[in-house]
Amino acid sequence: MICGVPMKYPLLRSLSLTAALLLLPLTALAEESTIDSGDTAWMLISTALVMLMIPGLALFYGGMVRSQNVLSTIMHSMVALGLITIQWVVIGYTLSFGKDYWGFIGGFDYIFLNGVGFEPSSYAGTIPALVFMMFQGMFAIITPALISGAIAERMKFSTYCVFIVAWATLVYDPIAHWVWGGGWLTDFGSLDFAGGTVVHLNSGISALVLALLIGKRLSYGHEPIYPSNLPITMLGAALLWFGWFGFNAGSALSAGGQAAQAFVTTQIAASAALVSWMLIEWWHAKKPSMLGAASGIVAGLVAITPGAGFVGPMGALAIGLIAGVVCYFGVLMKRPLGYDDSLDVFGIHGIGGAAGALLTGVFATNLFNDEATVGLIHGNLELMGKQLVSVGATIVYAGVVTFLIVKVLDLTMGLRVEEDGEREGLDIDQHGEQAYRLH
Numbered sequence: 001m002i003c004g005v006p007m008k009y010p011l012l013r014s015l016s017l018t019a020a021l022l023l024l025p026l027t028a029l030a031e032e033s034t035i036d037s038g039d040t041a042w043m044l045i046s047t048a049l050v051m052l053m054i055p056g057l058a059l060f061y062g063g064m065v066r067s068q069n070v071l072s073t074i075m076h077s078m079v080a081l082g083l084i085t086i087q088w089v090v091i092g093y094t095l096s097f098g099k100d101y102w103g104f105i106g107g108f109d110y111i112f113l114n115g116v117g118f119e120p121s122s123y124a125g126t127i128p129a130l131v132f133m134m135f136q137g138m139f140a141i142i143t144p145a146l147i148s149g150a151i152a153e154r155m156k157f158s159t160y161c162v163f164i165v166a167w168a169t170l171v172y173d174p175i176a177h178w179v180w181g182g183g184w185l186t187d188f189g190s191l192d193f194a195g196g197t198v199v200h201l202n203s204g205i206s207a208l209v210l211a212l213l214i215g216k217r218l219s220y221g222h223e224p225i226y227p228s229n230l231p232i233t234m235l236g237a238a239l240l241w242f243g244w245f246g247f248n249a250g251s252a253l254s255a256g257g258q259a260a261q262a263f264v265t266t267q268i269a270a271s272a273a274l275v276s277w278m279l280i281e282w283w284h285a286k287k288p289s290m291l292g293a294a295s296g297i298v299a300g301l302v303a304i305t306p307g308a309g310f311v312g313p314m315g316a317l318a319i320g321l322i323a324g325v326v327c328y329f330g331v332l333m334k335r336p337l338g339y340d341d342s343l344d345v346f347g348i349h350g351i352g353g354a355a356g357a358l359l360t361g362v363f364a365t366n367l368f369n370d371e372a373t374v375g376l377i378h379g380n381l382e383l384m385g386k387q388l389v390s391v392g393a394t395i396v397y398a399g400v401v402t403f404l405i406v407k408v409l410d411l412t413m414g415l416r417v418e419e420d421g422e423r424e425g426l427d428i429d430q431h432g433e434q435a436y437r438l439h
Contacts, residue, residue: 036126042255043131049246050138054081054145056243060236061149064343067228068425069153070435076148080141080164087165088137089113095173096181103184106177124253135250143172143199149343150207151214154422157430159413163405171401175202175394190390191364194251196306196357197394204350205395206402207341213406214415216340218422230290237294241270244301248308261367262308265316272320273300280328295348299327302352307360315363319356327352354391361387
């Protein structure tokens, strides 16, 4: 008897044997594969959402600069999409997620994506390694693009292109390895769910260093500098908000409860920061501005990023309310301190990233953390100390290495465009184009 079919019926016996042989590989595949189609679909969508944040950032920044610099500012974001994708698949991914060396950097296991295929990722066992690689690649792309806001309207495009590739390799990749790739901060136990230190504090500190070294715009402090198109800036903020659901909820690496938690806390924190920024500006400057509302949205999104999957809804509400106020005054600091951070990268991403990382140490819960890591409000002072260490290490490393990269580029290529080019605008001087033709 084969599959319940008596041996005396040859035709039925042959059909049953064929069916059994066909089903065997499918059964084996089902038993051996750990790829989850739902998780994979969610991560593909999340990766696309994070990619959408890059043109969103281009519009957010592009609307805040003067009309003669709109295209050059948008190009800073869009060229990162091309250059850093190449850097990531060639060497960036392996430096971030390859075999750990000294807790500092990954090895060359995955250089040129060697061994990165359809099999489950070692970092997320239910999705293909290729999907995990590309999701993380979107983070690597947007982080140096964030820095560009600090040097808008005055940096050579050629030097900027070299800078972001060098910075991604020497600054972003090591810090990503520390936190997410099995490096020393992974073992140390600090929490960074989606990039408060890796993305935002990292880029914010580097932006401050670059702004200090490149110097102020020629007209800064001498004549008014007005945004050219605030509706475009708000459209960019809206796209960033939309894409951030992939940024944060996607960092759960599965379509489960923690993704839902991160999705909800992202919405709450962004909304709370919008309102708190608007209210503090209304009180301080007497009028609530649309630029302030857009900045508040981003401040809340930045601040919730490190704790999105670790804090509850009320923790997210508190983080958003605090972030709106802290980042508002962080942006105002540049005037008395005398540095020209053109589009407030340090004030929003640097200060917001640090605040979010520290507030994660305050409000973290154990809802989805198997190790029951909780924050200060639950009586755990130790986590707060770990968050302080991760913030301090990121500031020191990113600041020092960025300083060295910028100094080398200044000596070899030069950082700034010529004065005549800056006055004419970088759109014409660097790209030979204009965003707006009025005649």
